[in-house]
Amino acid sequence: MAIVGAMSEVATLKQALLEADKRSAAEHTEREKYEAKVGKVRQELQALMEKHESLERDSRTRASELAAATESAKSAKAESSKTLQELDEVKKIAAGKAFFMKSKHISVSYLLLTRIRSSPGAFAxxxxxxxxxxxxxxxxxxxxxxxxxxxxxxxxxxxxxxxxxxxxxxxxxxxxxxxxxxxxxxxxxxxxxxGSYFGLVRRLVEACPRLEVIKRSVYIEGARRALAHAKVHWGKLDAEKLVKDGPPPGKEHRKPENYYKDVLKGARLVADECSMDVIFE
Known part of the structure; x- marks a missing residue:
């Protein structure tokens, strides 16, 4: 009887242990499910936080871009207004209407530039x-x-x-x-x-006096060549005396003008011999 009772008690203990294992396994499963849910919720919460931070950054970026765009629009509007004013001024000048000579972009007062001028010539x-x-x-x-x-x-x-x-x-x-x-x-x-257009203009203003210098130089070079030819044939010829002195006594009728036609062909030959690339003062 004692053995039967012991076996019955062992069976009861085994049954209790089995049930305890089942409850433990069930609790473990539930705990894993709970932890999985907690992990999922934690991930979703983390994703929401990151999304919120991203939205905040985007909002700040857009606000900054909007401010920059607004400032750029203001600057463009001011530049556009300035350009329109300049175009109006150009149209007035082109039409020959009066305009101020003084620049709008300087603060110093130039009294001589406060007068009004018109210049229709260039465009007209x-x-x-x-x-x-x-x-x-x-x-x-x-x-x-x-x-x-x-x-x-x-x-x-x-x-x-x-x-x-x-x-x-x-x-x-x-x-x-x-x-x-x-x-x-x-x-x-x-x-x-x-080196500049104005420099060309100023040099051109000096063209007329320069032409006189060149003409004189050409005369000197031609005469030098002609007198040198004469010197070849008459070595003792004094060119200065020849020019300064008049004709011999009794031959006052002989004047250089009387022989222009006779010496013209020779003069042309002398001109061909002159280089005209040296200025004689």
Whole structure:
């Protein structure tokens, strides 16, 4: 009987242990499910926090971009207004209307520039210059950039936009600059060209006195060559005495003017021998 009772007690204990294991396994499963839920909630919360932080950063960035865009728009508006004012001024000047000579961008007062001036000449002459330039280049053979440029205005039956007028002035300015440089090279051979357009203008102002210097130099060189030829045949010839002294006594009728026709051919030969690249003062 004692053995039966012991076996019954052991069976009871085994059953209790089995049930305890089942409860433990169930609790473990529930705990894992709970921890999984907690982990999932934690991940979702972390994602929400990161999304919130991202939205805050985006909001700050957009606010900064909006402020920058607003400032840029204000600056663009001010620049646009300034440009419109400048265009209005240009149109007035182009139309020959009065304008102030003083710049708006300086604070110093220049009394001589407070007067009003108008300058209709430059733009008023444009139609005539355009017509002349178009006709000139049209008569040239072949093709060139200048010919194509001026040909588009050859028969303009409509008002030329201000932007095109400025282009035309630039081309006329370039043509004038090239012409002045070519003339200056001939009048001042070997000398450095002025470095600015105003320098070219100032040098050109001196062209007339320079022409007188060149003419005198050419006279001297031609006479020097002619007298040198005479010296070849008459070695004792005193050139200065020949020019200063008059004709021999009794032959006062002999004047240089009387022999111009006779010596003209020889004078032309002498001119061909002159280099004319040296200035004689």
């Amino acid at each position: 002459d444009l139609p005539r210059s355009i017509s002349d330039a178009a006709a000139f280049y049209q008569a040239e053979e072949g093709s060139s950039t200048e010919k194509v440029f001026w040909s588009q205005y050859a028969e303009a039956g409509h008002p030329v936009p201000l932007s095109d007028q400025l282009k035309q002035l630039v081309e006329l300015h370039k043509a004038a600059e090239q012409a002045m440089k070519g003339l200056i090279v001939r009048l001042w051979p070997g000398e450095a060209q002025p």
